[in-house]
Amino acid sequence: MAQSEPCVRHALIALGYLNKTETGSLKDARSGFMAASEQKTLLFHYNKAVNSLIGLVSCILFICIEFLRGNYDTAFTYFNSDLKIISAFKRSQIPSPVKSLGPKQVLHTSYYLLEIQGRPFTSVLEAQSSIYNIRNMAMIFIRNIGLKLLNLRLITEEDLQHQKDILESHRAWFRALEELERKTTLSKEDAITANSLKANYYCTYIFTACATHTNQIAYDQHLDGFKALINHTRIVLDSIGSTSSSSPAVNFTFEIGVILYLYFAASCCRCSVTRREAISLLERNPPREGLWDAQQHVAVTNRIIEIEESELDPVTGWLVERTRIWSTIINGDMDGNGRFQVYFAVGLWGEGRGRMWREWFVL
Numbered sequence: 001m002a003q004s005e006p007c008v009r010h011a012l013i014a015l016g017y018l019n020k021t022e023t024g025s026l027k028d029a030r031s032g033f034m035a036a037s038e039q040k041t042l043l044f045h046y047n048k049a050v051n052s053l054i055g056l057v058s059c060i061l062f063i064c065i066e067f068l069r070g071n072y073d074t075a076f077t078y079f080n081s082d083l084k085i086i087s088a089f090k091r092s093q094i095p096s097p098v099k100s101l102g103p104k105q106v107l108h109t110s111y112y113l114l115e116i117q118g119r120p121f122t123s124v125l126e127a128q129s130s131i132y133n134i135r136n137m138a139m140i141f142i143r144n145i146g147l148k149l150l151n152l153r154l155i156t157e158e159d160l161q162h163q164k165d166i167l168e169s170h171r172a173w174f175r176a177l178e179e180l181e182r183k184t185t186l187s188k189e190d191a192i193t194a195n196s197l198k199a200n201y202y203c204t205y206i207f208t209a210c211a212t213h214t215n216q217i218a219y220d221q222h223l224d225g226f227k228a229l230i231n232h233t234r235i236v237l238d239s240i241g242s243t244s245s246s247s248p249a250v251n252f253t254f255e256i257g258v259i260l261y262l263y264f265a266a267s268c269c270r271c272s273v274t275r276r277e278a279i280s281l282l283e284r285n286p287p288r289e290g291l292w293d294a295q296q297h298v299a300v301t302n303r304i305i306e307i308e309e310s311e312l313d314p315v316t317g318w319l320v321e322r323t324r325i326w327s328t329i330i331n332g333d334m335d336g337n338g339r340f341q342v343y344f345a346v347g348l349w350g351e352g353r354g355r356m357w358r359e360w361f362v363l
Contacts, residue, residue: 011061017042018068024251026293027338027363029070059085067290068252072332075291120179124190124197127177131197134169138204141166142211155212163212170205174198192239195232199261202229207264216324219268226269230277233258237284251287259292266301267328270319275305291332299361300330300342307344322347326354338363 021042022029059082066075121127141162148155177194180186186194202225210218236258259282266278279301282294304325311323323346331341339362347354 011058014042015061015065018065019250022068022250024288026070026288026296026334030334031336072291120176120183124193128197131173131200134173135204138166138208142207145211149214163208166208170201174201192236195235196257199229199232203261203264215321216326217321220270223271226265226274229261229265233262233281237281237286240286253287253289256289258286259289259294259297263297263301267304295363300328
């Protein structure tokens with residue numbers, strides 16, 4: 001395709017240039033983006049590609065380029081274009097009554113049935129595809145429940161049943177993966193991937209299980225799950241080895257491997273020792289994963305701990321509910337000096353009692 005389509009060819013050249021010149025740090029990427037006049041090779045091929053932009057493949061390549069550049073807004077502009085193309089295709093494949101939902105709603109609709117497996121997987125790749133489908137369903141559910149709580153709407157029996165189904169899908173997936181591991185000798189690469197997938201499992205399982213609660217204490221019941229998540233991410237990070245590599249490639253990956261899961265554990269697990277284990281793993285500075293930057297999330301989680309541990313229960317020694325962070329929103333538009341905004345929310349938001357404020361961070 002690169003030989004026959006100028007857009008694809010120039011986009012790949014631009015992407016290859018970034019892969020050899022970027023460090024992987026989000027701060028460095030944003031600094032380079034602000035000083036774009038110095039990147040003549042990138043800009044030449046980028047502009048050539050934009051001038052002949054075509055279809056889904058081109059949008060995907062531009063998303064990759066903007067992720068590497070740390071350009072949050074433009075990356076999601078291309079991402080939304082991709083979703084519209086995919087949505088239009090899927091709408092052409094489904095019955096007419098569903099088409100009346102419109103593209104915006106179709107984008108938030110899961111086309112996957114609940115995957116309660118009755119057999120082991122035949123490969124790690126199959127397990128990976130399956131957990132991604134389940135994760136997508138979980139994220140849609142969590143988003144919809146979050147909107148209900150924010151708008152003080154009641155959680156219905158249907159919502160609770162949907163939650164149970166998704167959690168059972170997670171458990172069935174885990175059993176199927178364990179069966180694969182018992183019956184198959186996995187390659188070293190597949191074994192590492194399996195550990196990353198298990199970290200994914202614990203993250204989305206805990207998040208889904210706690211989604212319908214209006215307080216943060218619910219997360220305290222999942223300490224064993226948080227510990228398992230951290231153990232699996234540690235195995236993945238140990239496989240990466242030293243971050244001081246002589247490879248000419250950027251310290252970057254498009255796959256979500258550990259950063260999101262460790263950030264979740266450090267933010268939502270209120271066991272002082274366990275959450276600090278998560279931060280210590282983030283401090284190894286693993287490759288940036290899309291727009292997930294380890295240094296940035298270490299800074300934010302350290303601030304979360306500072307806020308939450310400002311007051312402890314005098315009897316139990318655990319954090320009190322009123323200081324627990326209910327939500328953090330990290331503004332992806334970091335400036336060239338590594339300065340970015342974070343919004344924090346505390347309080348019982350599902351009961352209409354909460355407070356939100358903004359703080360600035362500099363890497």
